[in-house]
Amino acid sequence: MAVSDYILIGLLGLALVGILMLARKMAALSGKLEGAEAQNQLMQIEAGLRYMNEQAGEREKAIREEFRGNREELTKAITQLGETVRKLGADQSTQQQQFRDKLDEKMKELRQENSQKLDEMRKTVDEKLQTTLEKRLSESFKTVSERLEQVHKGLGEMQTLATGVGDLKRVLTNVKSRGTFGEVQLELLIQDVLTPNQYVANYDCGRKGTHVEFGIRMPGADAEIYLPVDAKFPTEDYERLLAAVEAGDTDGIATTQKLLANRVKGFAKDIATKYINPPYTTPSAILFLPTEGLYAEMLRIPGFVESLQREFNVTVTGPTNFQVLLTTFRMGFQQMAMQEHAQEVWKVLGAVKGEFEKYGEQIAAMGKNVKAMENHIDKLETRKNQMLRALKSVEQVEDGTAQNLLPDDTD
Known part of the structure; x- marks a missing residue:
């Protein structure tokens, strides 16, 4: 429902x-009501x-x-x-x-698009990786080849150097060859700094049969005076000292150092006796040691180099300070050349001064002539003005008529 x-x-x-x-x-009311009235009420x-x-x-x-x-x-x-x-x-x-x-x-299209882009990205990345890898590999192989070539070249140079060292060792085992080595190095240093007219090889010191390896001309001297320079190379004593130093033998170092000093001192005495001969040479000489190590060993002995200079007037030098000394000589020669050129310049200036005075006299005479010419021109100008004033009343003719009357004689 x-x-x-x-x-x-x-x-x-x-x-x-x-x-x-x-x-x-109604039933209750019907019991109470009576008669017609009740009946009406009920109805x-x-x-x-x-x-x-x-x-x-x-x-x-x-x-x-x-x-x-x-x-x-x-x-x-x-x-x-x-x-x-x-x-x-x-x-x-x-x-x-x-x-x-x-x-x-849409998801299918998005998956396809993403897959396509991923494939393109993968392809691009693969190409770039391949290109980069090939480039890096090429560069690496090139670098390795260059390094191998350098190593091969270095090995060849090392072999050549080893051969040269062996040859040098064989040369240095001979006393005459050691002297030649020192002399060659000394000559190379001198040739690099000085000009040929500033030194003499195998210089005659004025004593019979005595020729020093090199004589360096002293700059600034009135007469030509040469500084004796001789090269010495005590190889055996120096090698013994190096061996003692390498072995750490203190006593051996002291002994070999003393022997080396005595040998160098003997060289200095020999140079002073043979090659110092004023006025052919300077009162002092140079003892050239061809290696810096050997020269450093001499400097390591306290007061040794100074004692040789005081006792024998011989200065011990190595390659570096000898080159500095040569540079000083060259600067002296350059200063002398500048002084000579300065004197020539002064002479030229004196001659120019005389010529300039003559030039001044000529200018003065020319000025007088120019003044006289100006006066003459002024007089001619005055005469011209007077003539024009006198001809003021005369009538001027045409150019063609004037040319006929006054023909040009210059033609």
Whole structure:
């Protein structure tokens, strides 16, 4: 049953209850009323009850009709609502299916696009990696080849150097060859700094049969005076000292150092005796040691070099400080050349001064002549003006007539 049926049954029940209550009240009143008045009252009451019953029937009928119409409208509305819900469900399902299809299609396209881009990126990365790898490998192989070539070249140079060292060792085992080595190095240093006219090789010191290896001309002297320079190389004593130093033998170092100092001292004495011979030479000489290590060992002995200079007037030098000494000589020669050029310049300036005085005299004479010429020109200008004033009343003829009357004799 519908809700409207329950409501209708309830209303009918209420109406019956009301009728029963009225009937009970009428029965109660009928017992109290008497006579015609009571009969009239009952008839009125019955008429009212009938009217009420009719009204109730009509109302019930109207209510039933209204409830039936409402029930039909509600049923129709519910049916329409169901159909609408079904349509909405179907539409929503269709839209969801369409959305799902579009989403699947977009996802498929996105996957394909991503896959394509990933393939392109992978291809690009592979190409770049391949190119970079090939470039790096080429550079690495090139570098390795260059290094191997350098190593091979270095090995060849080392072999050549080893051969040269062996040859040098064989040369240095001979006393004459050691002297030649020192002399060659001394000659190279002198040739690098001085010009050929500033030194003499195998210089004659003025004693019979005594020739020093090199004589360096002293700059600034009135007469030519040469500084004797001789190279010495005590190889055996120096090698013994190096061996003792390498072995850490303190006593051996002291002994070999003393022997080396005595040998160098003997060289200095020999140079002083043979080669120092004023006025052919300077009062002092140079003892050249061809290695810096040997010269450093001499400097390591306290006061040894100074004692040789005081006792024999012989200065001990190594390659570096001897080159500095040669540079000093060269600067002296350059200063002398500058002084000579300065004297020549002064002479030229004196000659120019005389010529300039003569030039001044010529300019003065020319000025006088120019002044006389200006005076003469002024006089001619005055005469011209006088002539023009005298001819002021004469009429001027045309150019062609003037040319006929006064022909140009220059032609």
